[in-house]
Amino acid sequence: MDGEQVLQLILPAWRAGLPPRLAGDPLDSYIRRNRPRIVAQFDAWSGRREAVREWARGLDRASRRRTGQLAALIREDEAFGDDAAQLLAGLGFPSALKLWVDYGSLAPASQALLRKTLLRALDFASSLDDEPTTSAAPTPTPATVAARIDEPTTVAARTRANLLATEIAASAAAPGELSNDQREALRRYTGWGGLSIDRVRARLPEGWVPNAESLIHEYYTPAAVAQAIADQVCPLLDSIATPDGELLALEPSAGVGRFIDAFDRARCDAKPRIAWTGVELSTSSARLLRLIRPDVDLEQTSFEKWITKFGADLQGEFSLVVANPPYGERGETRLEDAHPEYKGEKRAAWYFMRRGLDILAPKGIGVFLVPGGFLTGDKPEYVKLRHKVLRRHHLSWAARLPGALF
Structure with missing residues (x-):
């Protein structure tokens, strides 16, 4: 159902709910003046509704049961907090991370409406529990593609x-x-x-x-967070791909490939083919990633050493850099990158972010999970850091992640 059809469907209800003096010509005049905007709003609403229903139909039975548990949690708390947000993202709900971030800025009435809308979607998904999951003829899934990871937490x-x-x-x-x-x-x-x-x-x-x-x-990015971020960035990949539909991507703290898996073409609706380069300091993590994703060009070394070895040749080649960098002090690895612009960065997160952003191709996209002080801190070190980053790069989007995730 498109926006025009939705408008025609609800117009009688609109007329019935208005005083007689407004239900005739005044309403018709308003519709004529604002029809494109109204139809566009309904188109967007209809698209979101269909995306949610498609998501619900694609859930397996265990996940459908979890939607019922999540609905009960939201009803009990009358809120949409950290626990509910994490569960919603873990279920692969469309735009779950953005929805949670926007929730805190809404007025109470809008928050109540959002909870009501969410509950309708979750109840719909839960109601499908007794129906068999339908699908087309099974298609072999490449071994490199990860679906939702059943991630242990205890x-x-x-x-x-x-x-x-x-x-x-x-x-x-x-x-x-x-x-x-x-x-x-x-x-x-x-x-x-x-x-x-x-x-x-x-x-x-x-x-x-x-x-x-x-x-x-040794902590890794929760799979739900990596997948929610990929959901937001995947639609942008066409705009940064090469004319032949490919792009180079870098994960400078690759771990076991949570972000690399999340941006797989199976999740990004066959967007441009991504050729991944990964850098990982941990021997164990690098060994695991090589087994999980043998297609990744992986270097088991520090990011500083990798930059010193390859940075000059690869400057401006990566269209996408994604990382959840380490948050501690850099330690001895500081000595491995002698560039005067960066050697003074004591914290690993700031070094990874600045170096990662600065190696990007023009119009490239960088995504970093870093401490909140980068945007909100008022200490001189944060002010100076923001100046260094924002004089070279545009801040497109930021989100505060639930504290319980890490």
């Missing part, structure tokens, strides 16, 4: 997933030896940040025991 589940992933990786001689199920198990590796290995050390394969730094800092 300490016990993360530990089990990490142990399984390391066992599979340690026994795999080459990526071609892995089944799709094994590759998905590797994707569920979450890193050892915040976990203890005291009870499982003996089960870790040789060469896979994390060091003390990994036990503190």
Whole structure:
């Protein structure tokens, strides 16, 4: 149903709800003057409605049941908070991240309307639980494509997933030896940040025991966040692709490829083919990523060393740079990039962001998950950092992520 059809459908209700003095010529005059704008609004509404219904029909039964649980959560709290936002993004709801970010800026009445709209969508999805999931004839899925990752979140589940992933990786001689199920198990590796290995050390394969730094800092981007970001950026890829429909992309802190998977063509509706370059300091993460995505041009090294080796030759070649950089101090890696413009950056997040943005091609897109102080901090270091970045680049969009995600 297009916008014109929607308008014709609701006009009688509009007339019936107006006083007689407004329901005739005044309403007709208003419609004539504003018809293009009204129809465009209804077109957008109809498109969103159809996208939500298509999303609901594509859910498996387990996900449909989760929509019912999420609806109950929103009804109970009468809010759309961090927990609900994370669940909505995890279910792949269209534009979930943008919806959550916009929610806080809405008036109470608009928030109530948004909750009501959300609940209708979730109730519709939940009502499909008894219906069989319909699909066309099955199409083989390439091994490099990740759907929604069933990401472990509890300490016990993360530990089990990490142990399984390391066992599979340690026994795999080459990526071609892995089944799709094994590759998905590797994707569920979450890193050892915040976990203890005291009870499982003996089960870790040789060469896979994390060091003390990994036990503190090894966290990966939640798959739901990476996928929500990709949902926002994918529509822009056509505008930055080469004439032959390709683009080069860089992930300077690649981890196990959460962003690389999220931007896969299967999620981006066959947008331009992306040729990925990845840089990853951790030996374990790099080994896993090579098994998960053997198509990625991966360097197991520090970003500083990679920049020193390849930066000059690749300056202006990448149309997309995406990263969730480390947040701590740079340490000894600072010595590996002697460029005077960047060697003074003490925090890794700011170095990765500035270097990543500055290597972009003209009109390229950079996406970085960084501490909120970059945009809101009033200390001199933040003011100076914003000046350095914004004198070279345009800020297109920013979002505050739920604190519970990290």
